[in-house]
Amino acid sequence: MITLTDQAFDPGAALTAFSAGRSESGAVASFLGLARGEAGQSTALELEAWPEFTAPEIEKMAQSARQRFALHDVAVIHRVGEIAPGEAIVMVMTAAAHRREAFEACDYLMDYLKSRAPLWKKEHGPAGARWVEPTARDLADLERWGS
């Protein structure tokens, strides 16, 4: 399930809901991305989405991960709008029979979200605001998946 929300969400409640009632999935991996304060240099993140396009594109990524890694289930929650340091930006959860598939699918989805999800991130700080773009490391991470 893909959720875009402009409200703060509770990662723990999401994990409890996602993992409840699974008696055949031995493995649930999750990743939680938090807004960093950068020691005061980042006072807020602003995440811009184009909801009618962003949600379906993320859904395509999630379905690709589901097939490639034989997932039992997958969920992505992404904040949009203004996000304070320490708040959750993104959460990916994957359920599979065994841990390797769950880990790899979670890793894969995060790499795609970082560089291929239609979202635009602006960092606000004492010196002004700047648009954040994928780093060389983000692009190298994405290349690991061979597409």
Added chain:
Amino acid sequence: MITLTDQAFDPGAALTAFSAGRSESGAVASFLGLARGEAGQSTALELEAWPEFTAPEIEKMAQSARQRFALHDVAVIHRVGEIAPGEAIVMVMTAAAHRREAFEACDYLMDYLKSRAPLWKKEHGPAGARWVEPTARDLADLERWGS
């Protein structure tokens, strides 16, 4: 923090507590291992520990991960005793500045727990009980970390 418990635990509550108040850790990875029912072939798992030895050994693994991956924090919760299908067996959480370190540390710790933590797992089913030992895949996974 290392916790061995013979009581069912709520993974979501653990994740909420672990991720709260982190304004400099951009990345929290977690892995949750659940007892599989194997379509009725597994009715319960029994996890035996030697608490005075098991907890310090897991603590050593956690400290090794913390140093190797420059973690900000790490937590392991491991159930012992009898575990029903769908219940959580193990949860590993790692916090780091960036996602690659958080993911890899979580993956590394799970590989170590599977084959090197002083725990012994018995699977009970309609056909009787059997002791579970690390699979060839578990051992191959562990070798990825070069030690």
Added chain:
Amino acid sequence: MIRVLLFGRLRDVAGWRETAIEPAPASLAALKGLIAERWPDLSEALAGPGVQAAVNRGLVRGDAVLAAGAEVAFMPPMSGG
């Protein structure tokens, strides 16, 4: 008439987020020509690395025909997560 949407830093460069263009240019290339005349700063930003275009919510590479009522989005490098 077509609609043009801008995202991320392209919106900051142009000073607008959405506009209607009448009469409709026949192609994405024609639209870009028109942008070069009206909004030279935006035109320059569109030529930057990693800028993608979507027509009616599908990513396109190269040129594309624009029907009346088309929705064209210009998107700078994406950065989620």
Added chain:
Amino acid sequence: MIRVLLFGRLRDVAGWRETAIEPAPASLAALKGLIAERWPDLSEALAGPGVQAAVNRGLVRGDAVLAAGAEVAFMPPMSGG
């Protein structure tokens, strides 16, 4: 006197979890010799792949001296997670 602890399937094989041995054998090798005489099934299981020994909660490879009061644990392949 030394204490001997068994875990996992070793406990099932021996039929006990913990025992005291008096007088104390002087070494791990001497203890294994004594086990071979008293509990041949356990002795065979201890020779299986992946069985580890700990003396006073430290893993040992090969032989080790046993002081009076030592605690020796035999552990089959570990399987957490």
